[in-house]
Amino acid sequence: MLLFFVRRLSLFLFTMLLLTWFAFSLAHLFPGDPLINLTGQVNANPEQLIALGQQYHTEDHMIFQYFSYLEHIISGDLGLSMASQLPIASELANLLPATIELSIVALAIAMITGVPIGFVAAIYHKRKVDDVILTFSMIGYSIPIFWLGLLAVLIFSIELGWLPSAGQLSLIYEIDHVTGFLIIDILLSDNTYKWQAFADATAHIILPACVVALAPATIFIRLARTTMLEILETSYIKAAKAKGLSFRQIIYRHAVRNAMIQVVRHVGLQFASLMTLAMVTEVIFSWPGIGRWLIDSIYQRDYTAIQNGLLVLSIFIFIVHIITDLTYAGLNPLARERSYGS
Amino acid sequence: MNLLDIRNLSIELIGQKHDILAVDRVSLTMKEGEVRGLVGESGSGKSLLAQAIIGVLDESRWRVHADRFHWRGQDLLRLPIEERKAIISKDVAMIFQEPIACLDPTTTIGEQLEEAVPESMLYGFFWQKRQQRKKAVIKLLHRVGIKQHTMCINSYPHQLTEALCQRVMIAIALARRPILLIADEPTAAMESTNQGQIFRLLASLNQLKNMSILLISHDLENVTHWTHTITVMYSGQFVEAGTTKQIFTKPYHPYTQALLDSSPKANMHLPAKARLMTLPGSIPILQHLPIGCRLGPRCPRAQKQCVNAPKVKNYHGHQVSCHFSLKDLY
Ligand SMILES: Nc1ncnc2c1ncn2[C@@H]1O[C@H](COP(=O)(O)OP(=O)(O)OP(=O)(O)O)[C@@H](O)[C@H]1O
Ligand code: SF4
Ligand SMILES: [Mg+2]
Numbered sequence: 002m003l004l005f006f007v008r009r010l011s012l013f014l015f016t017m018l019l020l021t022w023f024a025f026s027l028a029h030l031f032p033g034d035p036l037i038n039l040t041g042q043v044n045a046n047p048e049q050l051i052a053l054g055q056q057y058h059t060e061d062h063m064i065f066q067y068f069s070y071l072e073h074i075i076s077g078d079l080g081l082s083m084a085s086q087l088p089i090a091s092e093l094a095n096l097l098p099a100t101i102e103l104s105i106v107a108l109a110i111a112m113i114t115g116v117p118i119g120f121v122a123a124i125y126h127k128r129k130v131d132d133v134i135l136t137f138s139m140i141g142y143s144i145p146i147f148w149l150g151l152l153a154v155l156i157f158s159i160e161l162g163w164l165p166s167a168g169q170l171s172l173i174y175e176i177d178h179v180t181g182f183l184i185i186d187i188l189l190s191d192n193t194y195k196w197q198a199f200a201d202a203t204a205h206i207i208l209p210a211c212v213v214a215l216a217p218a219t220i221f222i223r224l225a226r227t228t229m230l231e232i233l234e235t236s237y238i239k240a241a242k243a244k245g246l247s248f249r250q251i252i253y254r255h256a257v258r259n260a261m262i263q264v265v266r267h268v269g270l271q272f273a274s275l276m277t278l279a280m281v282t283e284v285i286f287s288w289p290g291i292g293r294w295l296i297d298s299i300y301q302r303d304y305t306a307i308q309n310g311l312l313v314l315s316i317f318i319f320i321v322h323i324i325t326d327l328t329y330a331g332l333n334p335l336a337r338e339r340s341y342g343s
Numbered sequence: 344m345n346l347l348d349i350r351n352l353s354i355e356l357i358g359q360k361h362d363i364l365a366v367d368r369v370s371l372t373m374k375e376g377e378v379r380g381l382v383g384e385s386g387s388g389k390s391l392l393a394q395a396i397i398g399v400l401d402e403s404r405w406r407v408h409a410d411r412f413h414w415r416g417q418d419l420l421r422l423p424i425e426e427r428k429a430i431i432s433k434d435v436a437m438i439f440q441e442p443i444a445c446l447d448p449t450t451t452i453g454e455q456l457e458e459a460v461p462e463s464m465l466y467g468f469f470w471q472k473r474q475q476r477k478k479a480v481i482k483l484l485h486r487v488g489i490k491q492h493t494m495c496i497n498s499y500p501h502q503l504t505e506a507l508c509q510r511v512m513i514a515i516a517l518a519r520r521p522i523l524l525i526a527d528e529p530t531a532a533m534e535s536t537n538q539g540q541i542f543r544l545l546a547s548l549n550q551l552k553n554m555s556i557l558l559i560s561h562d563l564e565n566v567t568h569w570t571h572t573i574t575v576m577y578s579g580q581f582v583e584a585g586t587t588k589q590i591f592t593k594p595y596h597p598y599t600q601a602l603l604d605s606s607p608k609a610n611m612h613l614p615a616k617a618r619l620m621t622l623p624g625s626i627p628i629l630q631h632l633p634i635g636c637r638l639g640p641r642c643p644r645a646q647k648q649c650v651n652a653p654k655v656k657n658y659h660g661h662q663v664s665c666h667f668s669l670k671d672l673y
Contacts, residue, residue, distance in 0.1 A: 127403055240445035242399045244459045244515060245432035254458065255447045262449060334499040335448055 041081035041305030098181030100290035107213035115218035119225025138219040150285035269322035350411035383576035436516035442508040446500035453496030459518035585661035595663035
């Protein structure tokens with residue numbers, strides 16, 4: 002397990018180097034002065050620029066520039082947003098939690114619905130149930146998310162009026178900013194209206210989270226289905242049958258566990274595409290997350306924000322990857338000892 | 344009374360275009376306390392036959408049919424499937440080929456052994472039952488000759504050697520105190536010392552518990568030492584059955600003859616470096632089975648008549664399925 006951990010750590014460091022190098026080179030590839038692109042100091046006067054240039058070693062070799070950039074990033078200085086002139090680090094700290102919250106809730110919904118449905122389809126393989134589930138998952142996968150989001154707003158917010166269509170929380174509630182994750186902050190706060198606020202936040206997150214979850218859920222259905230089918234073919238399931246276990250016992254004790262482990266392995270990969278979907282959905286639901294902010298930055302040609310926002314986002318996705326890998330290793334006794342570093 | 348009496352069991356692989364007869368009317372009888380070897384080349388359908396007996400073949404892919412299937416005098420074909428399965432799984436246990444693949448990789452050996460202990464052997468409240476299960480598992484492990492039971496119970500399958508896994512599989516099979524144990528190539532891919540240990544273990548189970556064993560192997564010579572009777576199969580067809588002595592000293596079927604001729608031990612009298620006799624060619628694949636006697640294309644005695652499948656002839660319990668058997672040569 003230790004070896005496994007060390008391998009993952011080295012992989013993490015190496016990837017971080019590549020990612021930061023990529024972000025760094027973006028500053029040079031974007032139009033304009035690389036120094037201003039890196040720092041976002043559009044309004045600096047010449048003296049300030051010279052001071053900045055010294056900080057970032059603009060006169061020295063590329064490698065030194067890169068390392069001074071790394072130094073700034075590690076100390077938490079991501080530059081200023083060109084558009085708002087606010088520190089990007091604090092903007093991200095405000096916005097990223099909302100996106101993470103949305104993504105995690107969506108991932109939970111996708112897994113809780115998708116995986117069991119996939120298992121059911123596999124158990125009823127070659128029968129009506131399986132065909133119906135497969136058809137629906139194909140349809141669900143092909144629905145464009147923008148259209149689905151608008152449709153959901155139209156039906157559930159405007160026609161039926163069940164769920165709010167925009168934002169993260171009603172303006173009437175005031176919640177102190179502690180962790181940035183709204184639901185956690187609500188639970189931490191000691192307001193009298195804590196539970197009303199919680200209910201309101203839940204109502205706000207349901208619709209966007211479901212919209213984000215649809216496509217990943219269909220992927221989980223197919224993933225869980227194929228994995229389960231493979232597992233049901235294995236010798237140890239046959240041997241368990243010969244042991245005299247009932248079908249139910251075989252499914253619960255052996256098949257589900259082994260299939261789950263294989264599904265968990267793919268969560269990291271799915272999470273990356275789920276984040277993208279979440280960012281698109283944020284625009285529809287006016288969700289105060291990083292997606293809208295990034296899209297706005299692109300419109301405003303806020304290079305500093307684009308470059309460092311992408312950097313932080315990729316780091317986050319990579320961390321999720323590592324967490325799922327570790328979970329997989331923790332669940333799977335085989336992977337714990339096998340010494341591969343991929 | 345026969346323990347197991349199977350007559351003309353066929354297994355068809357259900358295909359898209361047409362079905363393939365993988366096992367073609369094979370008969371098999373077992374007496375109580377008997378060790379019977381089931382021998383044939385790789386791909387001759389031994390494992391299929393065994394899996395059909397215990398009923399674990401996937402029903403959507405295989406169709407099994409038999410003229411007679413008696414278990415201790417009871418006609419299983421008349422019973423509904425559920426009952427049939429219940430009877431078989433109570434009295435018949437099987438150890439599959441490739442023991443490591445037959446153990447759930449994510450569950451400890453202990454847990455897998457515990458769930459094999461049948462509910463009917465336990466009594467009392469559930470916490471008492473848990474204790475009994477644990478004790479039963481340790482006893483089972485001792486019975487198959489595993490002394491470090493704590494280590495074994497807490498291990499995952501991949502942490503054990505092939506031979507240990509095979510012992511665990513035998514322990515799992517023994518948990519239900521079966522009357523018949525089907526052992527599918529229990530010693531394949533094992534060193535010869537380990538092979539001997541496993542065979543001795545099976546032999547002692549047979550002698551002490553009067554357990555019948557169907558010992559499947561692709562190597563005729565390997566099992567003759569341990570069996571009372573032998574059934575030979577080739578490419579899904581019945582070839583020959585008889586006592587080990589009959590098969591070994593007076594094989595009636597050209598295929599059995601060839602098997603014996605190709606084994607070095609039975610040919611001690613051959614001069615050094617002489618060629619061993621073997622049949623030309625190899626076993627046909629399922630998609631291209633010859634009609635009639637499937638040995639035809641490889642058989643040294645084949646004649647025109649062999650395009651019709653031969654009938655089984657019985658000479659004092661020595662059964663052979665061949666138009667031109669070697670009986671007259673002796
Ligand atoms: N799941 C399957 N799907 C398709 N064909 C199969 C399947 N299992 C077995 N067969 C075919 O059925 C035939 C008999 O297989 P079987 O496994 O019973 O052979 P065997 O006598 O046990 O050989 P071995 O010594 O290799 O175990 C082979 O030709 C094999 O290719
Ligand atoms: S029936 Fe014919 S082909 Fe088959 S074994 Fe006998 S002689 Fe050979
Ligand atoms: Mg086999």
